[in-house]
Amino acid sequence: MSGSIYGKNYTITTWGESHGAGVGVVIDGAPAGIRLSEEDVQAFLDRRKPGTSAYVTQRKEGDICHIMSGVFDGLTTGTPIMILINNENQRSADYSEIASYYRPGHADYTFDAKYGFRDYRGGGRSSGRETIGRVAAGAVAAKFLEELGISVCAYTRSIAGIGIDYDRFDIAQREKNPFALPDAGVVDEIAALADKAISEKDSLGGIIECVIKGVPAGIGEPVFDKLDALLAHAVMSIGAVKGFEIGDGFEAAGHRGSDNNDAFCMDNGKISKKTNHSGGVLGGMSDGSDIIFRAAVKPTPSIASIQDTVNKSGEDIQVSIKGRHDPLVVPRAVVVVEAMASCTIADLILSNMGAKLENVKAVYNSEKK
Amino acid sequence: MSGSIYGKNYTITTWGESHGAGVGVVIDGAPAGIRLSEEDVQAFLDRRKPGTSAYVTQRKEGDICHIMSGVFDGLTTGTPIMILINNENQRSADYSEIASYYRPGHADYTFDAKYGFRDYRGGGRSSGRETIGRVAAGAVAAKFLEELGISVCAYTRSIAGIGIDYDRFDIAQREKNPFALPDAGVVDEIAALADKAISEKDSLGGIIECVIKGVPAGIGEPVFDKLDALLAHAVMSIGAVKGFEIGDGFEAAGHRGSDNNDAFCMDNGKISKKTNHSGGVLGGMSDGSDIIFRAAVKPTPSIASIQDTVNKSGEDIQVSIKGRHDPLVVPRAVVVVEAMASCTIADLILSNMGAKLENVKAVYNSEKK
Amino acid sequence: MSGSIYGKNYTITTWGESHGAGVGVVIDGAPAGIRLSEEDVQAFLDRRKPGTSAYVTQRKEGDICHIMSGVFDGLTTGTPIMILINNENQRSADYSEIASYYRPGHADYTFDAKYGFRDYRGGGRSSGRETIGRVAAGAVAAKFLEELGISVCAYTRSIAGIGIDYDRFDIAQREKNPFALPDAGVVDEIAALADKAISEKDSLGGIIECVIKGVPAGIGEPVFDKLDALLAHAVMSIGAVKGFEIGDGFEAAGHRGSDNNDAFCMDNGKISKKTNHSGGVLGGMSDGSDIIFRAAVKPTPSIASIQDTVNKSGEDIQVSIKGRHDPLVVPRAVVVVEAMASCTIADLILSNMGAKLENVKAVYNSEKK
């Protein structure tokens, strides 16, 4: 019945459709005292903004955020933070046609099946614009995590099977090419593939990788709310994501225990690991190593070439999707993955506050003073 | 703080440690009127029981279930169903040694980091025995889904990289070999690999696949609680699972939109799809096709060969894990995957009951009579 | 950590402070297909609007609502409904003084204790303006309940100990006097009391009663989420409410079982009750009779007479509260009580959809067609 709420103690609720009045999010549970401005949020939103290259939708939207509540004198107050982004530049006429049929690879049919009808304009609630609220919430989470020395960083790992070379890894490159690639050396090859796909009225998929640094050991819950289970939930809830893996992921299934186990070792008086096949999670809790996961993103279903489908009258028809779409959704999804990971870590950090009686006592005794 | 509860309307809470008094689950939210007996539950538990072959732990446990509440005259009453399995055959002495150090690939270190100490006997809460409660809850969910014509079926797809041949697929084989393989033709090869790993004091991983049939279109929530996101959450919350994918999954990332989109078509007057790259989910809601997903299971971390690690005094040491462990956890994990998938579908079926006003009206008007 | 979310399947999240950019609510879980317009919501908001009589705050606010999402072609779509009300007519200067001290009977001190500081302008998050979001959510719930033949109706039962005469009960009077009284005969007496309190720079409290008609038997959950327990939660969460009772309530404590039990009887072939001491709830579930409850509202703490208090520097001081306040909060709280009751019933109606297997089967079989 209600599925637009995520998180237990850092709780986000997104709202809004592609062609309604606006989109946004309410964040309930951000601690009081985090320094936060609209510029902080805008910087994240700008990373997913459309119209920035030939490889993403040409829809021009400002996507200007307004913090409507929960911040006073530049600090979060502990009360709900509502962030509003008004919609603009809507060309609903583009979509009037799709009201009558079901686009392959889209949620048109499933929305009708579930609710009996749908807001068909621009994908309605299943539009990529829904992720604006996620990114805004992720920006706030990132500010919170920054205060704790935690960083969350996602980037494109591969597009259409062409992957980065880790020897050339340079995160600074991510903002310098239209694919969010941290490897300048692979940009041209991917651009050529993308150009070809566009010219052939087709689209491409890819893989996004995310690295989280600075999380101490013990974050995450040992049974259902494992750190990796919640990351999987969060990341698989992004529209086009079809797979999730942590650490060695699917490759681990082909390894032996003696290869896959990470040996513990002492490092300058602290417990460390010699390798990180686990991706930073053991038994659902962070093990102090970097947390590393990957998400598989399917090719954009909106393609201009001719496809078979059915209409609402139950007739087999052929269609060619018009409108302004992303031939490549991966670059704009990178910041969404980062956002969902940030919200998840923020949530688990808060949930972990009461794990030990000694921590509860320490906070409580300081409150009593 | 509390992470042993899963599901919103079909809610399961597992409890219990490997060497405590018992393990079990409380199911809150199963509809009234489902025919249920202890035999129904026992049949599922027997599928994960240890000691059934040379390839799994030799610990002998009856794992006899007791339905303590929520069933009257052979029917669920709508109130919480508590299922209890007493522990027996505990040899805690086997584990006294591991109290002092951190086993590689295990949650020993992360438990200590989170809680300050741990019940070290047999892995405590992170023992595979925790999954008994999940399997019991899955058995009840399966009975519920059966009433709706939905079946959930998992099996081993590959072990150590050796996969089944779908041309020989025969689910009846699953119970006839120690690996839960639905392909008799690949059993010998895998047995040879497993024997070799055991003789070398090592362990193997694998991939489990699950197919869900009979789910109508429109089940699942369109934003955070997408059907595939919840399946990912549920399945990644199983101890050794490191990856999850739905439909074409990671392969989809390398495809083009024109390949990956499933064309809709009419089939005997009903909307159908020509292919099923989506794995039965579009926009987070079931699309009426079979739901197909896979889980990557890492090799068992408990191996008898010598490994480097550290002890609680912060010293580098070498260890060899004793005790009765599974060289191959995949076969016993198959029913756990099935259980978590069943609970997830049951939960979403219930959550979907109020999606349309017309359904609420129909139920409500029948209640009024 | 996050406490601005209420409801499980009809979930509302309010946001906003008195002097921020606006206030509002996100409703997640309203079924698709409810006819809804901004006028529907506005009608409820107008009932709590300030400035309508001498007995409530003179702050003039339009409180115009904007439905930002979740409605298409005049129908709810099943996706989150965000309703925004921009703030206007803010005179923050009125409040600059109270930043430095703690008003008696207000949440100034407790906010500072909890969060370390507060948005002191106009009460910030604990302002009565927070209830705007509740009323908007209640308006939507009321539209939903109307479709099911359920009505929720609250009114003032007493002010300052002067109660209505049920022999003169006429709900149409509620909109015709400034006290929301359903009894014209008592208006003058209460007006005189209120005038006196105002002239003496003081304030009054009262009791609100609410009657819910048309709920079939069996709504509500039998243990923690009893219908009356959730109504108590919902109603006690309204700022000034200090007590809740259902049916005979506190009086029942002085009665005997033989007086308090309601005898069942047959009425035109249906099960009915001869009396309604229970207030329509037995064992936490509706019993088919009218649901009747009362809420005790304390006198407004903002009074202009001189009071002792302390300032943030820890000094004993004397203050006289300025600003535009309600000498009598009861009349404007009536619609808030109604709103919270409506949201609660809507939530429980949805949660009840899966109580019986036969209902799940019926909905499910109709979906399969």
Next chain:
Amino acid sequence: MSGSIYGKNYTITTWGESHGAGVGVVIDGAPAGIRLSEEDVQAFLDRRKPGTSAYVTQRKEGDICHIMSGVFDGLTTGTPIMILINNENQRSADYSEIASYYRPGHADYTFDAKYGFRDYRGGGRSSGRETIGRVAAGAVAAKFLEELGISVCAYTRSIAGIGIDYDRFDIAQREKNPFALPDAGVVDEIAALADKAISEKDSLGGIIECVIKGVPAGIGEPVFDKLDALLAHAVMSIGAVKGFEIGDGFEAAGHRGSDNNDAFCMDNGKISKKTNHSGGVLGGMSDGSDIIFRAAVKPTPSIASIQDTVNKSGEDIQVSIKGRHDPLVVPRAVVVVEAMASCTIADLILSNMGAKLENVKAVYNSEKK
């Protein structure tokens, strides 16, 4: 659908029916490191045990608790604590008759309406035995709160309208009379009333009061999850409770603001209040004063005198309830009220851990070491 779970971060799930195999609770979220034994829990259970006086049911039950999980070496481990109490001394034959009709004041009819049928033996899930799980959970919460210097204490305030004299208040008396009265002077009068009611085959109600000491200011959430709203939810969820009030409660409705406001004052360098009309809560958060609330308990509906009712065939009949019942449920409900209050405070203490960034930083920096 699922309503047997209470609390967000200290989460309790009760299970069990009167005449099933047993009753109990799972507690998920208790911090690790609380010293806990079965004796601690048993002491609380013994306070609600039947058969201790002529004024409560003569059913003899040991109600012996077994901690099945979550405790190791005498300390809570942070994992779920399951506490099991096996049922014994069941005389189901006593109840075979009530299967066919609906007892006035009981949940028989509403259970049938909701679920289609019911476990009628001894009230099934709506039996007072369900509260055993609550009391066990409250015992654990009390141990936790004790570590923080918080005490929760409930007692009978009045029975059948005869109240205690606060001048003679002596909590030590509570265990010395069969009515849980903290005033020896009123025992005889109440005993006479109770004897009379019993002789007349009738039952009595009463009021329970609860005082919570040692809660620092700032506990509770300012909007829906107000401390008093959650206490109301928790306490109203106890079977026979029909009303809840905090501080001056319903009396406050008749007071003026100048009387009802509690003036703040400095007391030995700390902020204090001159009075406590608020009952220790302002704006939903604790204000540092004692938290005081009351619950109205209706007379036991099971009475031996003849009553009108209907049977399942829809016929008007007359019945006289047999079986072993409490003519007076108040004394045994006192510890249940205490338990629900303890669980609520524990939950809010944990939820408050992340309210301030500075507290999150402090815990987190200590974890990093």
